[in-house]
Amino acid sequence: MGDIHWAREAGVAIITVDSPEVKNGLTPEMGRRLAAVCDEIDADETIGAAVVRGAEGTFCSGADRRRWNPGADQAEDSTYREFSAIYNAFRRVGSLAVPTIAAVRGAAVGAGINLMLATDLRVVATDARILAGFLRIGIHPGGGFFTIAGRTAGREATSAMGLFSEELDGAAAERTGMAWKALPDAEVEDFALELARRPAADPSLAREAVRSFRTELGASGMDWDAAVHFERATQMWSQRRRSEA
Template identity: 55%
Template sequence: MTEIAYAVEEHVAVITLAAPERRNALSVQMAGELTEAALTAEADPTVGAVVVTGGPHFCAGAARNVLADTGADPTEDRNYRNLGAVYDAFTRLGGIGLPTVAAVRGAAVGAGLNLALATDLRVVSRTARLLPGFAQIGIHPGGGHFTLLNRTAGREAAAAMGLFGEEVDGERAVQLGLAWAAYDDVSVEPEAIALARRVARDPALARRLVASFRHQTGPGGLPWAAAVELERAPQMWSLRRKHGASAAD
């Protein structure tokens, strides 16, 4: 990998976007490497959580040449696939069977905001800039942008940001429910990794927890009675693991 750094420590896989010269705008290559890194983490049974970060510049969105090529000929197969690769970068990350945390410093714009919103939890810099940016450059949002905003912060925030182009900083993002906590820049990645380590120390349990979490908190949610039944099997598994005969041996 040349545009993504990947490392595992204490059961946490840290995926770092590593093209600071373009503020981590998602090229086709970076998008492919990000997808590969996410699937690598999921395939590793010793990994219990993932943190994705861009260092001082989280992600400036899709690379302009990807957008320009698609606009020049949207039906050309290569252009269609290239834009799809950018979508895959955050849809795959958001769908892996591991708890995911975004550590956001600098700007998360357009597809970069989608990437942050695709994770289960966000830790941000107080001075982070979260903005859609699509309409501001004359294009319609992509990648399910309105859905990601709505499921994270609700309809009002989705309207303010997605329709009207409002930008929010890290502290406002916490107030809106777009992020869990805001810190000074130097603390963002350490705090995100510390959160991830809490669940990652038991990778098998982490994977069952996040599956139940997503089923119950996804669009539409679940009735309480259905949630009780959904949780029964993984809870029985965890009790058997902790207190069963094999645990006593």
Template identity: 70%
Template sequence: MGKIGFEKKDGVAILTIDSPEVKNGLTPDMGRELAGFCDEIDGDMSIGAAVVQGAAGTFCSGADRRRWQPGSDQAEDKTYKESGAVYRAFTRVGKLTVPTVAAVRGAAVGAGMNLALATDMRIVAKNARLISGFLKIGLHPGGGYFTISSRTAGREGTAAMGLFQEEINGERAVEIGLAWKAVDDAEVEALAFELASRPAKDPELSREATRSFRAEAETGGMGWDAGLQFERGIQMWSQRRRNSS
């Protein structure tokens, strides 16, 4: 059975999707475990950032399809709740109070793409495979894929991947704004951790800045004048805090 690895290092929480026999497919139990670790991160003020990665050189192949029951009623209560546990996993990552980085090696497919898109920033291997994948297996996209993809890849990239089944590598992901940097496979996790360790040096300030970033950068967020006023009080708090330290 798969599990979620969890460790803390220098103020950074590292969450690892670990079911390599199915290329890190997520089960409902793993979804619940991941959400529980997110609660733990939010409650630990010594943590100032988080990295999400996959075990054994791949990110996440989506939902673990061994648990699927072809022909079963997906709206049946137990089945509906089980799939909801997977969805809640990546929505919970997206609501962490600390900044998050996905370290994407190998493949990110379906729900695995959603998990990567739930983070604030992505570091990808040049040869990573990023695949929406839903239509290829006869499914409508789920988990709010179109919403979270369009925030980064834009309308064109989201249409190409979500409707027209385009697969892209890490370098193309950077070109369309889906990721920040593409590096050699062996460098991905180290770079993701190095970036996360910067805000992690000041967890309290990191959390305040993350809250502001998401409120202002959200699609259809706020205008510039509103953003100025929104940030002003928090910046004054940080100045007083800095001067008194």
């Protein structure tokens, strides 16, 4: 039921979210696998950059709803740990030892937008659909969404997406600063790889540079890790409330 796999091209790791029957929705198992893939990449010091993409032209549609049961007790140990695996995977991508790029085609929705924002840079299709969508389905944002969106797109766009369920296309994502470049769909992955090859030519330098980049441009306001926990309790409340409506 879905997988995360990776391959290398020269010094670039290409990470693929592969669950196309649900538009690459994430399961807890996929979250744990993604974290393990990040460990493998970090351990290979010949890798100097990573590209995150989705299989078959869609980035990630969020959590796999076949596994999502908002009526369950969200604080029950196994349920809490299952969804922690997905949130922890975002943080693990965000702490990869190499510069990271999201190659976003199709949709990045809910948890998918968090995965996109976990990377250092985003290249998006002009016609991509970028949607937080949490309030639209009656739940509070999770994964530290407000923190990681705010530090890229700024307050106004984060408000539009997170509070008012506005959807962005790739061109709008570029205008807000959420993405570096919006391109025709067929060009997205090639351009992301082209960018990634530059730091990958010198993996040791790339790893030092990205460490400095993240340290010097760290959180203003709430730290991402703290934001994940800050949002979590309210999100659990909102899921229970939704199930009882």
